[in-house]
Amino acid sequence: MEAFRADFAKKFTMAFLTGDRWKLYLKGMATTLELTACALIIGVVLGVLVAVVRSAHDQQRPGRRNPVLGVVNFVCKIYTTVIRGTPMLVQLLIWGMVIFKSTRNRFFVGMLGLGINSGAYVAEIVRGGLMSVDAGQSEAGRSLGLDYIDTMRYIVIPQAFKNILPSLGNEFIVLFKDTSLVSSIGAAEILYYAEAIGGKTYEFMFPLYGTALMYLIFCIVLTWLQGKLERRLRQSDRR
Amino acid sequence: MIDVKNLSKSFENQLVLDNICEHISPGEKVVIIGPSGSGKSTFLRCLNLLETPTAGTITFEGAVITDPKVKIDQVRQQMGMVFQHFNLFPNMTIRKNITLAPVRTGLMRQEEADGLALSLLKRVDLVDKAEAYPSQLSGGQKQRIAIVRALAMKPKVMLFDEPTSALDPEMVGEVLDVMRELAQEGMTMVVVTHEMGFAREVGSRVLFMDGGHILEQNTPQEFFDHPQHPRTQLFLSKVL
Ligand SMILES: Nc1ncnc2c1ncn2[C@@H]1O[C@H](COP(=O)(O)OP(=O)(O)OP(=O)(O)O)[C@@H](O)[C@H]1O
Numbered sequence A: 001m002e003a004f005r006a007d008f009a010k011k012f013t014m015a016f017l018t019g020d021r022w023k024l025y026l027k028g029m030a031t032t033l034e035l036t037a038c039a040l041i042i043g044v045v046l047g048v049l050v051a052v053v054r055s056a057h058d059q060q061r062p063g064r065r066n067p068v069l070g071v072v073n074f075v076c077k078i079y080t081t082v083i084r085g086t087p088m089l090v091q092l093l094i095w096g097m098v099i100f101k102s103t104r105n106r107f108f109v110g111m112l113g114l115g116i117n118s119g120a121y122v123a124e125i126v127r128g129g130l131m132s133v134d135a136g137q138s139e140a141g142r143s144l145g146l147d148y149i150d151t152m153r154y155i156v157i158p159q160a161f162k163n164i165l166p167s168l169g170n171e172f173i174v175l176f177k178d179t180s181l182v183s184s185i186g187a188a189e190i191l192y193y194a195e196a197i198g199g200k201t202y203e204f205m206f207p208l209y210g211t212a213l214m215y216l217i218f219c220i221v222l223t224w225l226q227g228k229l230e231r232r233l234r235q236s237d238r239r
Numbered sequence B: 001m002i003d004v005k006n007l008s009k010s011f012e013n014q015l016v017l018d019n020i021c022e023h024i025s026p027g028e029k030v031v032i033i034g035p036s037g038s039g040k041s042t043f044l045r046c047l048n049l050l051e052t053p054t055a056g057t058i059t060f061e062g063a064v065i066t067d068p069k070v071k072i073d074q075v076r077q078q079m080g081m082v083f084q085h086f087n088l089f090p091n092m093t094i095r096k097n098i099t100l101a102p103v104r105t106g107l108m109r110q111e112e113a114d115g116l117a118l119s120l121l122k123r124v125d126l127v128d129k130a131e132a133y134p135s136q137l138s139g140g141q142k143q144r145i146a147i148v149r150a151l152a153m154k155p156k157v158m159l160f161d162e163p164t165s166a167l168d169p170e171m172v173g174e175v176l177d178v179m180r181e182l183a184q185e186g187m188t189m190v191v192v193t194h195e196m197g198f199a200r201e202v203g204s205r206v207l208f209m210d211g212g213h214i215l216e217q218n219t220p221q222e223f224f225d226h227p228q229h230p231r232t233q234l235f236l237s238k239v240l
């Protein structure tokens, strides 16, 4: 028992205290959060663009199809199919080891890989949200003489946004956890440091438990915030 | 004002409008009646191109609006439409519902539109609802707002698709009153409705549609008192 306790203390010290290693976990977590935020921005921008292109294409009046929109729509379709049809880890390895194999800025590569991946999922979420808005809403907008863009901007998108916030929140949490995959291409986020410390001390248990615990705490907080936001929205629905 | 020539519309393989020719003159109040599925809504929605005709031409104020080169948004600005289910924008206040289109299409500035909204709201007796949201209104109030929202664009013609069908009976009257007033002011109106009393009183002409055709049309007096076509007689015997 005594021996176990001593061993525990030694490993704990090695994992977190020696050379102020705990700072590395925090630094890694900061990078993880930054990665999540940047990837989310890329993902939302890409996702909204793709979703708007795809629904604009589907809503064209028959006989008046725009050929350029047709091509762009086709590209968007390929994008979502490829990204959603291949594992994220494989995509990240392709970005990191093939396309940007000599880029030193691994954060950038990871951010790009995550953002582009997330965009495909966000696109489907947003597209679903746009379709969930009653067709009568855009008909009313168009019948007043508003153009397609204004109708989307003032009428459809604000209503769609409310409907998709919960799924967007989920996507955010998934993305947050998936950032751990970029450690495989050498971006220095929390798991990267944990593995480095584990490799150095030949002791992985504490670094990995510590990492898991930090993820867990953040996920619980994010989930709580998400629930709060949803309750808010539901209240404003009743006004 | 509106001239419809050889208008046909099919969905997939179903022919819904079959070679319709019709002319609507300024100031007319055309009432369209007919059984469910006869193509009344489709006909109305073709007039402002919410549905794209499969064949035929529609001319509005001398311009062939079925021509793909026509700027359809500018045409629609001059044609108001009122829907069965109101279609107010739930994410905006009533005032914003009314002013959005006039401001965004460049018809007027926000202050001007606010003033117009106020006078329109006075007219339908709903000034106190200006800052309310649609979900706080009754059905009849919603439809009155939908009518003035369309009027805010100063349209030359108003299209109504069963504006009272989704209302509780006690609210039908207040909406018909607004429409009656509009008719008295000389607005050109095309109204799809099941309100036979309104058709008789306000209509200047009644069209009876069945199976994608306009089977019969006449002045309300003649139409209701001496229907010619057997289908019309059958339909009227059921609804009157
Ligand atoms: N978007 C659409 N796609 C396919 N079929 C449609 C569409 N809109 C209408 N139809 C069909 O066209 C026919 C005519 O419909 P329409 O709505 O014009 O009838 P209506 O006379 O307005 O009937 P109601 O009194 O029930 O409103 C119906 O058989 C309907 O099923």
Ligand SMILES: [Mg+2]
Pocket: B040, B041, B042, B161, B162
């Ligand atoms: Mg109808």
